[in-house]
Amino acid sequence: MIDPNDPLDVQVEKQTKIIDALIRRTGRQHDVGHSAYAAFQSAIALQGQVWAKTLDLERASNELELVRYDRERTQKNLTDALSAMEGGFALFNDGTLQVCNDLFRTLLPDITELILPGLAMADYFLAMEKSTHLVGADAKLHVNLAEAQTGPSGASLLSFVVALSDDRWFQISQQRTSLDNVIILQTEITDVVRQNRSEKDHLIDMQAHYLQAAFDNMSSGICTFSRAGMVMMHNDRFRELLGLPFTLMHQGTQFTQILGFIQNNGLLVDSDITDIDRWPYRLRTEGQLRKRLRHGGGRVLDLQAHLLPDRGFLVDIKDVTLESRATEMLEKRVDERTSELTEANVRLTAQSEAQARVEEELRIAKEAAEAAVSSKTRFLAAASHDLLQPVNAAKLLISTLVDMSRTTAMAPTVDRLDGSFSSIESLLHALLDISRLESTESALSVTEVCLGSLMQGIIEDHAPVAAKKGVRLDVVPCSLWVKSDQRYLMRSVQNLVVNAIQYTENGRVLVGCRRKGANVVLQVWDTGMGISHKDQKRIFDEFTRADNVPPGSGMGLGLSIVDRTCRHLGHTVSVRSKPGVGSVFSIEMEMVPGRAPMPVSHSTAQASFDNDMNLIVLVVENDPYVLFATTQKLETWGASVLAAKSTEEALTLVRDIGMAPDIILADYQLDGDDTGVQAIRLVREETGSHVPAIVITADRGPALVQIGARNDFTVLTKPVQLSRLRPLIDWKTREQAEV
Template sequence: MINPDDPLDIQVAKQARIIDALVQRANRQHELGTSAYGAFQQAIALQGQIWAKTRDLERASTELEQVRLERERSRRNLADALAAMEGGFALFTDGRLELWNDLFQTLLPDLADRILPGLKIERYFEALRSSAHLRTADPVTIEVVREARRAMVGTAALSFTCELAGDRWYQFGLQRTSETGIVILQTEITGIVRRNRSEKENLIDRQAHYLQAAFDNMGSGICTFSGDGAVLMHNDRFRDLLGLPFTLLQKGRALSEIMGFIQTNGLILESQALDFELWEDRLNRQGRVRKRMRHVSGRMLDLHAHRLPDRGFILDVRDVTLESRLTEMLEKRVEERTEELTHTNRRLTAQYQAQARVEEELRIAKEKAEAAVRSKTRFLAAASHDLLQPINAAKLLISTLSELARGGTLAPTVERLEGSFTSIEQLLHALLDISRLDSTQSAVSPSDVSLGPLMRGIIADQAPLAARKGVQLDIVPCSVFVRSDPRFLLRSIQNLVVNAIQYTDRGGRVLVGCRRRGDEVVLQVWDTGMGISKEDQTRIFEEFTRADNVPPGSGMGLGLSIVDRTCRHLGHKVAVRSKPGVGSVFSITMAVVPGIARPCADRRPVAAETGPADMDLIVLLVENDADVLFATTQKLESWGASVLAVSSTAAALQAVRDIGMPPDILLADYQLDGSDTGLEAIRALRQETGTSLPAIMITADHSAELVRTGARMGFTVLTKPVELSRLRPLIDWKTRARRSAPAESLQ
């Protein structure tokens, strides 16, 4: 019947109603006239229940009184705390005013009678906004209530500042305390606002003082004007430069008055410079005005006017008298100097014209010299074939003559003839190489070159010379690839090896090998020859220069110059180390081509025995030069070969048809008569015979393109004059390695 969760006052009320009901029931039963004894028993039981309920009621009343007293004490403490607060405080629960302090009620006197329990918070802000004591009502809107209700519990929702009558300032803060509770705090910040205002005014006053002090210490005159032309601030220099009285330049004085005083007293000689309307128009359009004026005192003044952000302007007057005088003096000196320069210019013009004539003559002479060089280059290039043809024939004939005269009385003479002819051949090769390297066109054609076959070929060519000199010639094999021109690199290494053999005495040694140094390889030629002094090492790479200890008749001194030119063209580094009486080391440093490990296409042996055994071969020789054809035929027949000597492709085809079988090998010159070439001869004969006929191209053409064509078509290129020490081993190797293959078309 009684819920223990109900408040105590409700439980006490319910117990009182129960007791009243029991008493009334007892009275009714007594009136009905039940037995006295039963009535007595019921009365006793009822009395016990009444006493128990009475005790419960007294205990509940005591507890209720204690709770009431505690609540009253808490309300008094809260009221005392709110009263002690320096700011206003109000608690709104479910949007209605529940608790507040006196300052909140009396802050705005015209709202005091509206601060009542149950006041809606929206009504409060409407009344606040309409208060006559509120000077700034912009932040006081109903929107602040909405923002406060959207804020998180326990956080400051909104804060704004309001100015009240009497220059009082309060900060209003709204804070959400629970789901339904909002607290308004009113904190007075009048002292803070007034202090900040005072500090701001003091700062402005100090800045004005500092600005005035800066103006007073400037070398130029400064005066600022407001937008309507009134004086704001100036320094004494401005007044002194313009010659104005102290009383005229007072704060608030109009610019028109100052201009009128200047015009009346004639302080500025140029009257148009004082037209302020023109100044104002230019200030509005350009933002600045600059004028140079002459003062009545003789001073030259520069006046600058600049527009300020507040539509006012500032005048800056500077004394430029000294600068003006210097300018006039300089202008005068410039005029004098101009007259001198004009006179000098006339004289130089005459000299220039004379120099131009000389330069034109020099240009013409230079063009003639360049034309002569080009003509020389073209001549040597064109004549190289014609020069090498007879040399090749003579070399073959001398070789044949040497074999015929061996052991006879003519042998020494033939040997001297061969030596002299070798010198002529070397000199011719040197001149042709220098001509090619000095040509205007690119003389070198770099490609990936394997040093192994190159070095072995040079050793094979120079082995006979080393044998005749009694010098031991050795090689350390090397298989790296470098980026170089194969023809000029071969000529450079050959020159170094020939020099080493030539200047090494009998019993000495020459060693050719390579050393790896990181990404580079150093090709070295060591010898145990006479050596070179320090002085001579700096000049031996010049043309026609030889060391002082070289005996007469040892050459023209062109070999090392060709090596130096070639290395400069190819980007190689050439160096020498030597000691007189000990020997020399010449080296060429080249960059290694990475990632190349392919074998050399030409696998012929370095050297071969050239004994008296007969060459049992049918050799088809195609050569249009009669002397070369005769000399080569003689040499091949001396080796035991059967030679079919013809001068054209057509004659070669007819010779093959006549014998009814393909020859063992074809030797062909590149340049034949007319449009006929050795390439056409190789292609036609392979097509005619239906075999991959072994072929060797003997030519004076040194182009890399011909070598690449030979690699593509399967023939070997030998340059004229041909080295016999390489020709016979090459013929033996190509005929031994002959195997059947389909004819290749020339593309």
């Protein structure tokens, strides 16, 4: 009659009903029989049954009490566990609050009284949105709070970050359980946010150190002054050449104070500084100043000052003592030889010997000059690698930081950091390009260049920037070939395209080519602010910009590099412009006759990289900062990274995983005699597989490209352009998979 599987309270209820029925039965004597003995016998039997059922009832009541005690103890243990949690915790059942800990209730003090069992989850997030302790409530946070009111769909996890008024940061996470309950966790991430903020400030400081290091390694004396005429940055060479004391050269020193010290202490010959008081005025009105000075210590100095775009100025001092002495010596020799020619024939032999000595001295001087130029070229190659290594690491780290902070309140600050670093990178490339062009013309390597692929690559690199600004960027397909240096021609066209996008607020930028007899003219059209006729004659000078350009729009070096490069290559640069209408910059080059046209694609399929990069990537890089930054960036793309500092370490990692990586990214210059080319070759031999590979280097010469063609790897120059690296990895790995 009683099912032992029923709950205890149901069993007790059934037993009570049975006992009541038995008692009623004893009261009805006619059911027992007509005899007294039968009635007595029936009563005794019924009484035994009543006792048995009463014992069952008491036992069931005791078990029910034990169950209630266990439930209360479990509830107390759950409450203690929630109180011991470091973050806030709450459990919602059917959209209403069941249980939570104290931190969850007190996170926002002005809504603590509302957080009670039975509170609807939608009402909780509405109250959170209106809390005065919540700061930085942007549109993204409102969207997250609105989504959180209904909870995550299915088994997905909903997570977002909120900022509190006392500079505390919490991550709010929602997770739906298997019983369709919703758990809300509040995890404090204040330390992580503050650490990221500190690392960002440290990174900005490091960029200033890198720029100062570049100044310190220059042979010239460099000093920059603010618009108010105060020292901003200088190198020790500037102070040494002028003989200035340490106490005078520091940030905040006025330019007039330096001129006064020079004048009062007689550091320069008086005849050279008769108009020293007018130097600041001439610099402001003429935009530049150039002086040949004689130092009291016997040195001859060449001083050049240029006005910067922010109305500050840069002073460049070079020691030209040897050049000046050589000139004076040659002039003296000419006078001596002229005097000797008027003498008698008896001195012809002596004159011939003197001439031979002069020629020998000139030969020695020429060899010394050639050695100096060669030394400068080697220095630039080493400096390029040493400067571009930290720039490459910083660029990768900033890109990772941009991805990580995209949905946080730090996103605007990180975007400004990215823009500031891009300006530093552009300035560094400009300075290195100018130095290379000044060092020797042998840096140029004239070959046959296809204009179609060159223009298409530049357009693809700058299309995101143009789209972000709302400028339409187009290219007219071209299959012509020209004679030029591909690297420097690409830099020149890049500078023209960047300027066109920068000075076009809305409208269009168009890149295309026209035939002109045996030549071809590459043109960059824009619908920007235009350039006045008087400014068109001077915009190709260094540190010069048009008058209608707003402050802070660059250093005025891009067009100067274009002009220098084209003069070295024998190209012709020209500009046509009208203020308010737009500009056309043209580069005229010699066309290669008889070269078969290269197929031109009128549309470029854009690859989608929304999915994770499901690849094993072997990275070989001896610089720990670049290695760390590259690893971080690849992992944000979803790749599994094997990070190695040398070829030997790379081989060890490959042996450990027992399989070939999907692709190799290797720096060319490793420690000692180790190179990225050697790493690629040995990994391929170790795995018995032709692994796709990319070599990343600061070496911009053609020799490494030729080695890459022979060994089937691609060469990318530092700093790496992420817009090219990701598509290149996808293309090379997809090509290998298809094989």
